[in-house]
Amino acid sequence: MAERVAIVATGQTRHTAKRLDVNLRELITEAVTRALEDADLRIQDIDAVFLGNMEPFEGFMFPELWSVEGWGGYGKPAIKFNTGGTVGTTTTMAAYYYLAAGLYETVLAIGFEKQSEGHTQAAITTVGDPIWERTMMAGAVGNFAVMASTYVHESGVTPEQAAKVAVKARRNACNNEYAHLQMPNITVEEVMQSQMLAHPIRKLDMCPQSDGAVAMVLASEAKAKKLASRPAWIKAVATAHEQQYMGDSPKRLAIMRSQVTASQKVYKAAGIANPRKDLDVAEIYEVATYAEMAMYENLGFCERGQGGVLIDQGVTSMEGELPVNPSGGVLSANPIGATAMIRVAEAALQVMGKAGKRQVPNVHTALATGYGGNAWTDALILSSR
Amino acid sequence: MAAESWAVHQKIEIPFQYTAGPAVTRFLEGLKDKLIVASVCSKCGRRSVPPLSFCGRCWRPIAEFISVSGEGTLLSFTRRAGGDVLYGMIQLEGTDSSLAHYVTGEVGRLRIGCKVAAVWRAGRTGSILDIEGFREVGN
Numbered sequence: 048m049a050e051r052v053a054i055v056a057t058g059q060t061r062h063t064a065k066r067l068d069v070n071l072r073e074l075i076t077e078a079v080t081r082a083l084e085d086a087d088l089r090i091q092d093i094d095a096v097f098l099g100n101m102e103p104f105e106g107f108m109f110p111e112l113w114s115v116e117g118w119g120g121y122g123k124p125a126i127k128f129n130t131g132g133t134v135g136t137t138t139t140m141a142a143y144y145y146l147a148a149g150l151y152e153t154v155l156a157i158g159f160e161k162q163s164e165g166h167t168q169a170a171i172t173t174v175g176d177p178i179w180e181r182t183m184m185a186g187a188v189g190n191f192a193v194m195a196s197t198y199v200h201e202s203g204v205t206p207e208q209a210a211k212v213a214v215k216a217r218r219n220a221c222n223n224e225y226a227h228l229q230m231p232n233i234t235v236e237e238v239m240q241s242q243m244l245a246h247p248i249r250k251l252d253m254c255p256q257s258d259g260a261v262a263m264v265l266a267s268e269a270k271a272k273k274l275a276s277r278p279a280w281i282k283a284v285a286t287a288h289e290q291q292y293m294g295d296s297p298k299r300l301a302i303m304r305s306q307v308t309a310s311q312k313v314y315k316a317a318g319i320a321n322p323r324k325d326l327d328v329a330e331i332y333e334v335a336t337y338a339e340m341a342m343y344e345n346l347g348f349c350e351r352g353q354g355g356v357l358i359d360q361g362v363t364s365m366e367g368e369l370p371v372n373p374s375g376g377v378l379s380a381n382p383i384g385a386t387a388m389i390r391v392a393e394a395a396l397q398v399m400g401k402a403g404k405r406q407v408p409n410v411h412t413a414l415a416t417g418y419g420g421n422a423w424t425d426a427l428i429l430s431s432r
Numbered sequence: 433m434a435a436e437s438w439a440v441h442q443k444i445e446i447p448f449q450y451t452a453g454p455a456v457t458r459f460l461e462g463l464k465d466k467l468i469v470a471s472v473c474s475k476c477g478r479r480s481v482p483p484l485s486f487c488g489r490c491w492r493p494i495a496e497f498i499s500v501s502g503e504g505t506l507l508s509f510t511r512r513a514g515g516d517v518l519y520g521m522i523q524l525e526g527t528d529s530s531l532a533h534y535v536t537g538e539v540g541r542l543r544i545g546c547k548v549a550a551v552w553r554a555g556r557t558g559s560i561l562d563i564e565g566f567r568e569v570g571n
């Protein structure tokens with residue numbers, strides 16, 4: 048039987064386009080220091096460290112070796128992960144598995160990326176198949192644009208509905224002191240008139256590139272009860288893989304097999320029958336406005352084809368029935384190696400009642416997702432009980 | 433935030449080669465003769481372009497390869513701002529997967545679901561670019 052595991056503390060940097068005042072190691076130290084302070088722990092109290100990053104975005108391999116003293120790895124058991132966009136959730140889940148197995152009591156999980164250092168789109172291009180994909184489609188924007196065009200065709204969502212997602216995200220971000228893009232006065236018109244990047248995706252439909260780090264302290268049941276008055280218990284985790292090349296799943300985004308599989312697994316394990324009613328908040332890895340609406344459908348927040356209606360009705364706004372991304376989401380900060388873990392940390396803050404100005408009232412159950420790699424999904428359910 | 437620290441600028445080039453493997457080698461060789469090779473799994477029947485040598489869903493080797501038509505359906509497309517080329521995913525007739533390639537047309541006019549056909553280049557070398565792209569065909 049698995050041990051119960053909880054998140055007891057979090058720390059983040061202020062995510063931003065370029066952190067020119069610190070190097071990568073110093074950036075990570077900032078987040079780790081804040082997480083340790085939040086838990087009232089010293090680095091000596093940590094049994095093991097798990098960290099995630101998407102190399103070679105910074106332009107070099109093994110960033111964890113270059114930065115070991117910056118994340119407290121000196122003399123400790125540590126494992127580094129790289130699963131692409133999902134790496135932050137993968138790393139969290141690895142920490143969970145070790146704690147659930149009873150091998151450690153207190154684990155530090157870290158996600159980091161200093162995207163300004165390397166050439167992210169060149170690095171993303173290396174993800175594509177060298178024979179038939181790199182030639183046509185390079186980088187994240189074109190890739191998402193192709194998916195979005197299918198989703199628009201299948202669901203009938205409009206550019207205006209997409210723009211509403213962008214407005215929700217950047218306005219929510221104003222309540223998050225760590226968010227990269229805070230745009231209090233953003234309007235639907237401004238989004239719809241922003242620069243076209245790749246049809247149908249405009250600049251404000253897409254996430255930014257950020258420098259940033261996040262750290263969390265996870266603990267076994269006995270430790271968690273000592274370290275936090277209201278820990279965020281990890282009720283369920285699931286991961287699901289998708290296709291091996293782009294064309295392997297012809298209606299990608301409209302039908303996201305890995306989102307459906309992973310979310311249904313965690314809902315079942317956590318006893319969630321109706322996600323829209325049973326979840327109090329969701330922090331999802333949305334990447335682009337169109338993707339957020341597609342994810343509403345694939346995560347079971349609504350019926351197929353209703354993603355646009357959900358945003359029109361304000362169901363996912365801060366005041367709505369199921370607030371999605373009170374933090375501002377990936378659309379408001381994307382230090383890739385940290386991004387999925389930020390979703391978990393933000394969901395944990397909501398459950399712990401420590402989300403400050405972005406706190407949703409009375410959160411007991413939260414969903415966090417990671418998305419990336421080859422259309423791969425991670426999902427976690429956090430709970431106050 | 434403190435003042436900016438110094439930064440060092442470098443550019444790295446990484447020489448690289450990628451081994452195509454037996455199934456994709458058939459595909460690339462076929463292109464020289466205007467043939468598009470698909471794989472067929474003997475268990476689930478899945479027909480893939482580009483072809484696979486192993487079905488990971490059924491966990492068995494694939495031994496059957498057929499050539500399929502250069503005509504198909506446009507599933508999605510985009511155009512990068514500032515460029516005049518469109519690209520998208522094309523599902524070739526009789527296959528269960530789709531292929532990324534260039535498409536000729538206009539963003540406002542081109543419709544998802546339209547029929548397209550491969551346009552072949554002269555002087556083919558066994559590259560995916562032996563197909564110039566896909567153009568809309570009347571239906």
Ligand SMILES: [Zn+2]
Pocket residue numbers: 473474475476477478487488489490491
């Ligand atoms: Zn098969």
